[in-house]
Amino acid sequence: MNYVFSFSWLAEYYPVLLKGILITIELTVVGGLLGVALGTTCAWARALGPAWIKPPVSAYVELIRNTPFLIQLFFIFFGLPSLGVRLTELQAANLAMIVNLGAYSCEIIRAGIQATPRGQFEAGASLAMTPIQTFRYVVLVPALQRIWPALSSQVVIVMLGSAVVSQIAAEDLTFAANFIQSRSFRAFEAYFVSTVIYLVLAIVLRQIMAGVGGMLFARRSVR
Amino acid sequence: MIEFTLWDILRNLLLAARWTIVLSLVSFIGGGVVGAILLFMRIGGSSLLRAFTRYYVELFQGTPLLMQLFLAFFGLGLFGIDVPAWFAAGLALILWTAAFLTEIWRGCVESITRGQWEASASLGMGYVQQMRYVILPQALRVAIPPTVGFSVQVVKGTALTSIIGFVELSKAGTVVTNATFQPFIVYGLVALIYFALCWPLSKSSQILERKLNVAHRNH
Amino acid sequence: MSLIEITEVRKSFGPNEVLKGINIDVAPGEVIAVIGKSGSGKSTLLRCINGLETIDSGSISVAGAQLLPDEAHLKALRLKVGMIFQQFNLFPHLTAGGNVMLSQMVVKKTPKPEAEAVARRMLERVGLAQKFDAYPDELSGGQQQRVAIARALAMQPTALLCDEVTSALDPELVAEVLAVVRELAAEGMTLLMVTHEMKFARDVCSRVVFMHEGRVHEIGPPEDVFAKPGTPELKQFLGMQ
Ligand SMILES: Nc1ncnc2c1ncn2[C@@H]1O[C@H](COP(=O)(O)OP(=O)(O)OP(=O)(O)O)[C@@H](O)[C@H]1O
Numbered sequence: 001m002n003y004v005f006s007f008s009w010l011a012e013y014y015p016v017l018l019k020g021i022l023i024t025i026e027l028t029v030v031g032g033l034l035g036v037a038l039g040t041t042c043a044w045a046r047a048l049g050p051a052w053i054k055p056p057v058s059a060y061v062e063l064i065r066n067t068p069f070l071i072q073l074f075f076i077f078f079g080l081p082s083l084g085v086r087l088t089e090l091q092a093a094n095l096a097m098i099v100n101l102g103a104y105s106c107e108i109i110r111a112g113i114q115a116t117p118r119g120q121f122e123a124g125a126s127l128a129m130t131p132i133q134t135f136r137y138v139v140l141v142p143a144l145q146r147i148w149p150a151l152s153s154q155v156v157i158v159m160l161g162s163a164v165v166s167q168i169a170a171e172d173l174t175f176a177a178n179f180i181q182s183r184s185f186r187a188f189e190a191y192f193v194s195t196v197i198y199l200v201l202a203i204v205l206r207q208i209m210a211g212v213g214g215m216l217f218a219r220r221s222v223r
Numbered sequence: 224m225i226e227f228t229l230w231d232i233l234r235n236l237l238l239a240a241r242w243t244i245v246l247s248l249v250s251f252i253g254g255g256v257v258g259a260i261l262l263f264m265r266i267g268g269s270s271l272l273r274a275f276t277r278y279y280v281e282l283f284q285g286t287p288l289l290m291q292l293f294l295a296f297f298g299l300g301l302f303g304i305d306v307p308a309w310f311a312a313g314l315a316l317i318l319w320t321a322a323f324l325t326e327i328w329r330g331c332v333e334s335i336t337r338g339q340w341e342a343s344a345s346l347g348m349g350y351v352q353q354m355r356y357v358i359l360p361q362a363l364r365v366a367i368p369p370t371v372g373f374s375v376q377v378v379k380g381t382a383l384t385s386i387i388g389f390v391e392l393s394k395a396g397t398v399v400t401n402a403t404f405q406p407f408i409v410y411g412l413v414a415l416i417y418f419a420l421c422w423p424l425s426k427s428s429q430i431l432e433r434k435l436n437v438a439h440r441n442h
Numbered sequence: 443m444s445l446i447e448i449t450e451v452r453k454s455f456g457p458n459e460v461l462k463g464i465n466i467d468v469a470p471g472e473v474i475a476v477i478g479k480s481g482s483g484k485s486t487l488l489r490c491i492n493g494l495e496t497i498d499s500g501s502i503s504v505a506g507a508q509l510l511p512d513e514a515h516l517k518a519l520r521l522k523v524g525m526i527f528q529q530f531n532l533f534p535h536l537t538a539g540g541n542v543m544l545s546q547m548v549v550k551k552t553p554k555p556e557a558e559a560v561a562r563r564m565l566e567r568v569g570l571a572q573k574f575d576a577y578p579d580e581l582s583g584g585q586q587q588r589v590a591i592a593r594a595l596a597m598q599p600t601a602l603l604c605d606e607v608t609s610a611l612d613p614e615l616v617a618e619v620l621a622v623v624r625e626l627a628a629e630g631m632t633l634l635m636v637t638h639e640m641k642f643a644r645d646v647c648s649r650v651v652f653m654h655e656g657r658v659h660e661i662g663p664p665e666d667v668f669a670k671p672g673t674p675e676l677k678q679f680l681g682m683q
């Protein structure tokens with residue numbers, strides 16, 4: 001092997017990388033927040049909701065969990081316009097991530113809800129709370145606490161999975177790497193650098209999730 | 224322009240789905256073998272090997288599979304080998320699968336309580352005997368449902384190999400879309416074929432899991 | 443000559459010294475009860491004798507074999523000393539018979555038919571002959587503990603260590619396990635048992651060891667230890683103030 005590694009392109013292209021990083025972060029934050037919100041709603045529906053709501057929610061969850069994210073993305077970006085729904089690359093990427101994380105987090109959170117001791121529901125009911133109130137004030141936070149590590153891993157997985165949004169030309173970190181390699185002909189180095197950046201993002205994201213968990217589940221008085 | 228019937232589309236997709244299945248099998252079996260080797264390095268006595276496997280897992284679980292595919296594809300190219308896409312795809316998927324399976328299986332081994340180690344030790348068994356007769360038989364049973372569950376991730380993971388040019392179901396979806404201009408139908412069908420491959424695996428994983436929990440009811 | 447010699451044994455977990463120089467000699471056929479408050483180091487002492495914990499200093503020998511922390515010495519020692527755990531620790535993937543046969547076959551290389559014959563004999567001895575093919579989760583706690591005793595006996599140990607073998611059992615199941623232990627004692631098995639069953643200790647044991655803060659605080663025949671405790675700690679432990 002007489003290949004000489006070169007990273008001199010970094011000087012010229014680092015703004016491209018930076019922009020890509022920002023978009024990947026934006027996708028992760030929006031996808032993470034709205035995805036978990038969607039997942040929580042679906043988890044409530046599947047575990048405690050009325051009977052009619054369960055089949056469609058189950059269908060959504062199973063469909064998403066058993067098809068590749070790439071195809072979900074293509075379906076949303078290329079397929080939906082046939083129904084008159086036209087989205088920009090970024091909107092499609094955001095939507096795909098929300099829908100994807102929504103299904104996974106639904107299952108994770110549902111497991112947390114189902115691990116709630118029956119007595120908690122009964123205690124809530126005996127205090128004259130409505131089922132929704134019991135869910136919101138009694139069940140939800142301990143349930144989230146139970147599954148927080150699994151949920152955190154899933155958010156990291158979705159962040160890493162977002163690399164494929166480059167395939168619909170959403171200008172994320174991978175898109176930046178593709179762009180750079182096509183200009184500088186330094187494919188290996190460009191992907192190597194962005195891989196390292198992803199690794200750092202994943203480590204930082206895990207820390208942030210742990211921090212958020214610490215704040216969310218700190219023992220606190222009722223406000 | 225040629226007219227495509229629904230059947231034409233479906234037939235082309237199904238033909239390509241064979242390669243999705245082949246690549247999934249290769250990745251899962253290869254990943255299982257590498258993963259088993261890594262597992263023994265991870266729980267074995269050598270602290271150097273333990274550290275190596277820890278970083279290996281961290282690396283493959285902390286970076287996008289797509290990047291791993293790119294690096295395999297272009298990295299092997301650096302050695303002057305003209306790598307075919309299927310080779311880079313298989314290699315990256317095997318290494319990626321191995322990382323996840325190692326981690327799943329390590330969890331299963333560690334879920335075996337300390338009492339089992341102590342009881343077998345107090346009967347005079349050595350490390351290899353404890354592993355062979357007491358720990359692994361129990362860990363294996365616990366490991367089956369999550370392992371089957373992970374096979375779903377492998378099947379879905381193969382979709383990314385289309386991006387480095389391996390022609391399987393997803394790539395065929397793009398090719399057929401470009402020929403028919405019917406993305407809604409084509410990607411819908413592609414999704415359904417993936418679903419038909421993955422859902423039985425997901426379901427069996429759940430059923431196995433439930434069976435295992437029933438068997439453990441008295442513990 | 444003593445069967446088990448424990449000399450000046452010390453053991454710390456980090457900064458916490460749990461055993462602070464233990465000396466006990468056990469003669470063959472003796473039945474010794476170890477009593478004491480929670481955290482006084484009773485389990486740790488038993489686990490040290492079986493090599494499940496390594497000692498920091500002092501020495502332990504069983505029938506002349508020194509306890510040294512390499513695999514060959516450990517194995518030799520463990521063939522002489524069986525251990526029964528509070529949580530039974532049966533192997534859940536094997537039947538009662540399989541539990542009793544496994545270590546005979548893999549450790550002592552006993553041929554299967556012979557191991558099976560021994561297993562049947564041992565299960566009969568603990569009153570479970572008909573449970574040979576039952577899995578642990580099909581047995582009650584008391585039955586599981588008796589299988590664990592049979593499993594240890596099948597290795598033909600010269601001594602048995604029992605750590606609170608009835609503490610995880612429902613009250614109505616305690617008697618059946620104690621009956622087995624009582625029988626072992628009557629047959630001359632050397633027993634070193636941690637127990638909270640004071641009546642049983644008084645009836646069956648030749649000597650009682652009272653441990654307090656990592657030391658042997660009092661030791662003597664049960665008549666003396668229970669009737670005229672010499673220290674305020676033991677008095678308090680026995681609830682005699
Ligand atoms: N593996 C360990 N690591 C750290 N500390 C330990 C460990 N095992 C025991 N200890 C500590 O050693 C001390 C003695 O424990 P030990 O289990 O021997 O007490 P015990 O007399 O058997 O109590 P109990 O009646 O509750 O079983 C305790 O303070 C305990 O916290």
Ligand SMILES: [Mg+2]
Pocket residue numbers: 484485486605606
């Ligand atoms: Mg104890």
